[in-house]
Each structure stands twice: as structure tokens, then as C-alpha cells.
Amino acid sequence: MPDQIEGSPGTSMHGVTGREPVLAFSVASPMVPTDTTAKFDLPVDSEHKAKVFKLFSLANPHMRTFHLSWLSFFTTFVSTFAAAPLVPIIRDNINLTKSDIGNAGVASVSGSIFSRLVMGAVCDMLGPRYGCAFLIMLSAPTVFCMALVEDASGYIAVRFMIGFSLATFVSCQYWMSTMFNGKIIGLVNGTAAGWGNMGGGATQLLMPVLFEIIKKAGATPFTAWRIAFFIPGWMNVIMGILVLTLGQDLPDGNLGALQKKGDVAKDKFSKVLWYAVTNYRTWIFVLLYGYSMGVELSIDNVIAEYFYDRFDLKLHLAGIVAATFGMANILARPFGGWTSDFMAKRFGMRGRLWNLWLLQTAGGIFCVCLGLVNSLPLAITFMILFSIGAQAACGATFGIIPFISRRSLGIISGMTGAGGNFGSGLTQLVFFANASFSTAKGLSYMGIMIICCTLPVSLVHFPQWGSMFFPASNDQVKGSEENYYVSEWTEEEKQKGMHQGSIKFAENSRSERGGRVASFPSPPNSTPNHV
């Protein structure tokens, strides 16, 4: 049944922005009826998904799931980037060269390209709770292994293995979509993603402080950093245990029910993949995300060492400065989603595209400046501006992705996420693993690359809404949202009624026309669903 295809966990991967087009802290009753028979702390819909997002509550199961979920993702970010602020010590202990350090950085983000793609299937099979717990508890040993590393190859191998745990992004988003109604899932997912990404910043603060404390307790530097890694390792274990004991897959707590739902007619994977891969916009966004999220991950790996070496900051001070980059995620990413929605109100999809281009290009410009300046206050300023640009661009990207395809939304989100990691690996390999130019030059070149790789967003054209430089098509048929979304289904599939969800989505997406919406007659009795 079409409703169940839409409602099934994992389809609503969309909107990892901060905001939804409708003010999305809660969904009012007439739009989505409340199930009054259910006894939950929060008002729920017919599937018992929460209609309200109460941030500071721990109500079981919805808000508790939210907190378990984003904390797990946060923990994996802490573990993956834990080595970065300690590199000045590690490089002396195990005799690393610049290429070793660069290669380790590449390795740390490469593993999750694959693990993120696999994680969706794992969540389908075992449920998001076990998916998450398996991943973080199996990667805890890899974090503990860091204490045993003695040479460059060991270091690179361990960082590669720890990097697999970044796939908790998928389990996090998946889990949110089982617990929260589609109308507010955008804000929920966006907040979870942004707060998880903050882990990359928190670790730059945490690890040097741990290192100093352990050194003060009497350990030599070359031993202290090894002991420091036990903390992220234990964070993994503790989060895993909390997820297992306190979490549940569905609002009703039933893993078996989830498996039953999975039996219901699901869309064919090969078809979904086909429509994702053959849509040129998918690839443009894979590239773009590689230069917003990708550069964010690269910076998480190099920035502490940069401030330590270039400006001669002490280790913990370099960590504090580096942390501000990652911590900006708490607001910057939702901000990007918000500006995307704001522009969409007036200018529709064209506004979203321009917004993305502006934010990402601004980030690139500030990155160029960051590499060029010689004074510490200026460097910090440009770094903060760069972080806001890049992270807001991440948020803005996912303000557009839900509209690329309705049928293949999950895969496109997954591919885009993988593109982020791929972009990170590539930039680290090209700009930061090379001894032939300094990190400062690497930053500036990366900034130029960001600016160049953001230009393709001008090629993204929606017949019904237009593109950056071209308006929407005037053709009555081609220029309609229905035509665009329903074209993903074959005639037979349409006869089976599989495309109903896409029609509903098309109706709801009319707001992407911007100011023109009022003039377009909306069909009667259209029940808005996921947006």
C-alpha cells in the first residue's frame, strides 16, 4: 500500500536541515490526527509517532530516542577525530611524516563511505537500535587499539577502522523517522545531525584537556596520549549500553512488528537506485556536499595542528580554537536550513539554490583568507566565518535534497552523505598529505576548490521551478510538480497505485514556487503528508 511505503522507516530521511517550510516544532491536529487512545507523554499520530518535538524532555520513547540517537552520533564523531588535536604529540612518538598524517586523515573518513551505505540495510534487518549499538560497541575496541599503535601503518589502520563508526549518522536519521511524524522530521533530523557533528569540535577540546590531566598525574607525554584514548573508547561502550537498555526501535517497542512491516510491499531497490543514479542533480549534490561537509571533516582533522604549528599555540589552546570550528554546528547548520526556507518563501526553489551557492561560496572565500593571514586573531575570525559558511551550506543542501526525487529520497540522501566523506578524503589527500606545500597553502587552495566546485549548482534545473539563471517552464504539463515526480514511475507501477505518495508530495511541494503559489489552484481535499 502506498501509505506504508511512505511511512516505512527509513524513507523519511529527508530534511536534515534545521527547519521545515512549515514551522515544525509541532504538527497541529487537524492536519495530522492525534491518536487519543495512545498513552504517551507526547501527542502522537496514528502510527504513534510524536507530533511534537520537546527538546528538553526525556519522555520515553520519543524524546529519549532523540537524545540517545544524537549522543551516539556525537560519540562517534568524538572517537573518529580524537587523534587530530593530539597529532603534535603522536607524530613525535611514532615518528610520522607529513604524508603519514595526511593519509591517516584520509583513512579516517574513507571507511564510512562504505559503512554508511551498508548501514541502511542493517537498520532494515536488525532495527536502528541494534544497528546503532552494534556499530558503536564494535568500534570501541578499535578506539582502545589506538593505545597499542607503534608506527605509521598501525596509526593509519586504526584511524581507518574507527572511521567506520560514522555510519551512526544513518542509524540516527533512520531511528528518528520511526519516532517522529513526517511534518516535523526535518527539524528533528537537522538538530540531531548538527548536534552530532559538534562532536568533531568537542573532541578538539576534550582530548588535549585529558592529555594535560593525565600528564599532570605523572605520565610521560608518549604514554599520556595513549591513556587519553580510553575515554572516547568508554564513551562508545557506555552509549552502546544505554542504547540497548533504554532504547526501543518503535514507539510501541516492538522489533517484531518492525520486521512484519518490512514484509509489506516495499519498493524494488534496483528501481530506486536507478532513479537516483540517472538523475543528474544527484551527482551535482554529491559533488557539492563533498565541498561543504567534506571540507568540514577535513578541517576537523587539520585545524588543531595548523594552529599549533603556525601560531605556536599550546596544545590545549590550539584545541580550543579548533573546537570553535566544530561547535559552530550547533547553530550554523540549522541556520543554513532556516535561510533556505526563508528564501524559498519569497523565491521558491530558485531562492534555495541561490542561498546554497552564496553560503558555500562565502565559505570558500573565507577559507582562502584563512590560509593567507599571518595574525592569530584574523585567522580565528576567518575560521569562524568559514565554519558558518560551510556548515550552513550543509544545512541548505538538505533543504533541497528532498525535492530532487520522492521515490529515491533515501538513496540520494545516502549517496550525498557518502559524497561528503569522499570529498573529505580527496581534499585531504590532495591538499594536506603533500609535503610540497604548507598547510596554509593547502587551506587556500582548498578554498579555491570550494568556490569552483560550488559553481555546478547553477546547472540544477527543475522544470517546474527553474534554476539559478532560468525560470520555470511555461508548459502546463512539463512545468507541473506532478509531472516531475510521477515521471519516476512506470505505467504498470502507476496502475498499481504506487505513485500516490509522489502525487501527494507534488501537491505539497508547490510551495517551492515561491511567491507564485497563491495563484496556482490547489486540488481540493489534498491531505498534506510528508513535505
Add this chain to the structure above:
Amino acid sequence: MEFRAGCVVRYLIVSSFVASGYGVTFSSLHKTVVLSASSPKGHGSLSLSLSLSLSLSLSLSLSLSLSLSLTHTHTHLLGVSACSPNLAVLTAGEDELTITWAFNETFPAGIDSSYKTIKVKLCYAPVSQKNRPWRKTVDELNKDKTCQHKIVERPYTPSNNSFTWRIERDVPSASFFVRAYALDSQQVQVAYGQNTDATKVTDLFHVEAITGRHVSIDVASICFSAFSIVSLVGFFYMEKRKAKVVQDK
């Protein structure tokens, strides 16, 4: 870095210029300190203390040699009886280095009147700087990263200086030489001496760092990892069993 073979540059005595806090460059310093380093470990060449007499000359040529050339003369390089560049491998935390330094008498007396402190440092040899920009040698001393480990700092005396240093446990595995800077009352470098030549390839010594690993850390690491895996598998198994029991009922 370019090295000018042979002779020296004309010096201008501009001590006031130095005191103004201008970034002192290495090339402007004169090698007026004789320094030798030896270790009880290792073979022949090292145990002969290489008494390189360094001439202490007062001239700081600021106007010119702002180029990256080391302008020290090799006049001191007397009996660099250092036969082979292969020197002993010293273990950090265990082996010791004995360093002696003195004013080079061949330089006119009185030149060392501004020297107040001597700072002796452990410096990376070029072979250990390769592919590691955080150890780069730069002429401007404020930015120079060649010498990152301090051995000792003492008030200056022209002769009879000696110090035995146990190599500290945070010294990395690398090839090193020893350099001493003479500082004036404003803590600005005014002269130097080192136990190797200008090319920094002779009379180096290698340090083998500690690994930092301990058996207790290894054991803890393995135990915690095992705990993580066992508890995960245990949980999974228990829940499956509970579900089965419920289903059977």
C-alpha cells in the same frame, strides 16, 4: 639553505639595533662558542670530544645577511676527528649526554661582554627534518623550529662549563646535534655554537625514543575491548532468547 663556503661578512656593531626587538636571524649570529657533546655509549669518534673552537665575535651583521645563509666560518673546525657520521644510538630516558662549552679564545676578548646566559638545546638534523615541516629551519630565530628541546640554561661563563643530561623521555626518535645560544640581558640571541658543522651532517647522534606503551595499558585495552564485544553479544543473545520465550508461550 645556502651555505657560503669560506669567509665571513663584514660586521657592523649594532647592538642597539638588536635590543630594539628586531627578529634576530640565525645567519647574523657568530659562532663564537666552542661546544662538544659526548656520550659514554658508542664508538670512537663520538667519545673524542670534538672541540670545535667557535669564535666569539661580536659582530652582528644585520644590514646584509638577512639572506638565509649561515655565515659562520669554518675556522674552528679543527680536528673534527669525527670519522664516520654513524654515531651511537642513544636511548631516551636512559643514556646520557655530556656537553661542554667554552668561549673560543681565538676571538678577541671582550666580545663576550654582552653574553649573559647560555641556552643549550637539542636540535634536529636535516635528515630528521625531511617531510616534517613542523621541524623546519628558518633563518629568523623566532620562527625557527630546528631546536625544540631545551637541555640546560645557565649564566654565561667563558670556560669550564659542562653538563650531563639524561635524554628525556619526550624526545622523539631522530638524529640530533647540540647547539648553544648565547643570550644577552634582553634574552636575545647574540651568538651560538654547535657540535656539528654548517651542513649538519657530521657528528650527529641518534636517539631511540620510548614507545610509550606499557603492559598495563595493553592489558587494559584488551580487557575493555573484550568487555564491549561480550556485553553486546550477550545482550543480543539474551533478548533473542526472551523473545523466543514470549513467542513460545
